[in-house]
Amino acid sequence: MGGTAGGTAGGTAGGTAACVVGGPGPGEVTGDLIGDLIADLVQDLETIDVDASGLDLRHLDLQEVDALAGVLWTTDTVWPPGIAGRVRARSREIMPGTNR
Numbered sequence: 001m002g003g004t005a006g007g008t009a010g011g012t013a014g015g016t017a018a019c020v021v022g023g024p025g026p027g028e029v030t031g032d033l034i035g036d037l038i039a040d041l042v043q044d045l046e047t048i049d050v051d052a053s054g055l056d057l058r059h060l061d062l063q064e065v066d067a068l069a070g071v072l073w074t075t076d077t078v079w080p081p082g083i084a085g086r087v088r089a090r091s092r093e094i095m096p097g098t099n100r
Contacts, residue, residue, distance in 0.1 A: 052077050
């Protein structure tokens with residue numbers, strides 16, 4: 001009744017994963033990885049087209065005009081009073097009545 005002769009004394013010949021020495025363990029996230037993920041996210045967000053044509057945005061708490069770079073909008077778009085002039089000044093008309 002010894003039943004385990006030839007068990008695991010010989011190592012991991014059954015196909016288990018090897019441990020990488022010196023790397024982050026399971027579930028660990030390094031500062032470099034977080035920085036890379038944030039940079040990738042920012043780059044991806046910059047490629048998304050946002051169309052605010054005709055939207056009433058006056059009630060949004062938008063303070064940073066830089067965050068609106070590339071947003072498509074029309075003369076019917078209503079901006080919050082505090083940034084309306086800055087948005088208009090930083091935009092250019094890409095076709096009659098449409099700005100970016």
